[in-house]
Amino acid sequence: MIRKKVLIFGASGQIGRYCIRRLVKDNYKVIAVTRNKHRKGYILKTQAPIGYIDIEQTDIFDYPKLEKLISECDICLNLVGILFEKGKKNTFENIHVKFPQLLSSICNKKNKNFIHLSALGLNGIKDSSYAISKISGEVKIRQNLPSATILKPSVVFSVDDKFTTKFMGILNLLPAFPLYYNGLTKFSPIHASDVSEVIYQVISKEIYSKDIEVIGPEVINFKQILEIILRAINKKRLLIPLPIFLARFTASFLQLLPNPLITIDQLNLLKYNNIKSENGLTNFDIECPSKVFFEKGIKEYAYNWREGGKFSLEKN
Numbered sequence: 001m002i003r004k005k006v007l008i009f010g011a012s013g014q015i016g017r018y019c020i021r022r023l024v025k026d027n028y029k030v031i032a033v034t035r036n037k038h039r040k041g042y043i044l045k046t047q048a049p050i051g052y053i054d055i056e057q058t059d060i061f062d063y064p065k066l067e068k069l070i071s072e073c074d075i076c077l078n079l080v081g082i083l084f085e086k087g088k089k090n091t092f093e094n095i096h097v098k099f100p101q102l103l104s105s106i107c108n109k110k111n112k113n114f115i116h117l118s119a120l121g122l123n124g125i126k127d128s129s130y131a132i133s134k135i136s137g138e139v140k141i142r143q144n145l146p147s148a149t150i151l152k153p154s155v156v157f158s159v160d161d162k163f164t165t166k167f168m169g170i171l172n173l174l175p176a177f178p179l180y181y182n183g184l185t186k187f188s189p190i191h192a193s194d195v196s197e198v199i200y201q202v203i204s205k206e207i208y209s210k211d212i213e214v215i216g217p218e219v220i221n222f223k224q225i226l227e228i229i230l231r232a233i234n235k236k237r238l239l240i241p242l243p244i245f246l247a248r249f250t251a252s253f254l255q256l257l258p259n260p261l262i263t264i265d266q267l268n269l270l271k272y273n274n275i276k277s278e279n280g281l282t283n284f285d286i287e288c289p290s291k292v293f294f295e296k297g298i299k300e301y302a303y304n305w306r307e308g309g310k311f312s313l314e315k316n
Helices: 014-025 037-045 063-071 092-110 129-144 164-173 192-204 222-232 244-254 264-269 294-299
Strands: 005-009 029-034 053-057 075-078 113-117 149-153 176-180 211-214 238-242
Touching: 005 014, 014 029, 014 037, 014 192, 029 037, 037 053, 063 092, 075 092, 075 192, 092 113, 092 129, 113 129, 113 192, 129 149, 129 264, 149 192, 164 222, 176 222, 176 244, 192 211, 222 238, 222 294, 238 244, 244 264
Parallel strands: 005 029, 005 075, 029 053, 075 113, 113 149, 149 211, 176 238
Antiparallel strands: none
16 A cells, blocks of 8 residues: 655666665655656666556756646655756756755645755865755755755765766776875765665654754775775775875866766865764664665675676685
8 A cells, every 4th residue: 555655856866766666665656757758767667566656757947847746746855966067957056956946945835745865064165066056955945945854965875876886997997096185085975775764764754854964884084985995896006195286187177078087176075074064963863874884885786897797706
């Protein structure tokens, strides 16, 4: 028996897919929204049994369609976000500010619950357009809908991510890799399955009007992340601290690529730790602790980047 209908924007992303599987497991019905049903539909159809998922296509600024979709659901979940700008439409302002502002406004009008995925550790950052847009989006949501719940994850990893998998691919090819800010920036990486569990708990326990920092079970720095990845793929590489002026110079060229390794905006963001704030409410506080440690988690899929693949032996 279906409990409630959950409308998910960004359903085809790594967190979205984990959310679909977690929600339908407990008899929630998902309405998965995509901008291109033909490209993403085949992925979404495999995430849930027949009758537990509907797939809808819409432009994210099609107000009449958004209003119709939200009016027919119980809970609206926004997972849409970008790491870098691309073209005139996929800008930080559009995706991180205007779109959540629009969703929260409609949810307020239709008296619907709204859950929004933002990011951790962005307060006070003035030199990153990504951070400024995320915080601005949070402010707009709170103005429109004080009952909304805003989730702020640290870096999220899984076999479907664009973080660990990107580094695994690059570290396979390059003999050395730069350490930005000496690799000392701290993170609390969390597996996508743990993020989906937090979202499920927020929905099932009806937790609203909260800002929740979504963190993993450990704090590790950027250098340690790279060292763990290297161990997982059986590689030895030089990790070389890169002077900031040289890092900015290389980032200015790398950001011109269709899928850049790093942009100047991301380089600025790397100055700041991505961990729990001093008085922040976390997923541990709502009795939803993260379970997957970074090294154990990436070993589940790192064999894809090891010589010999799944049947390769790990080096001690």
